[in-house]
Amino acid sequence: xxxxxxxxxxxxxxxxxxxxxxxxxxxxxxxxxxxxxxxxxxxxxxxxxxxxx
Numbered sequence: 733x734x735x736x737x738x739x740x741x742x743x744x745x746x747x748x749x750x751x752x753x754x755x756x757x758x759x760x761x762x763x764x765x766x767x768x769x770x771x772x773x774x775x776x777x778x779x780x781x782x783x784x785x
Contacts, residue, residue: 746771753778 747768754760754767754774767774 743771746775750774757782 750771751764751768755764757778758764
């Protein structure tokens, strides 16, 4: 049961993070919704491509 809760909360956090980043960068609700659906994939893409580390 604990693993399921972590998975659900992690997925929710990933979606919220992806939507926040997307809206901040693109200023578009539609893009934010689309990136929220892809959630962690968009967050990883943003870190790898957009952030200069």
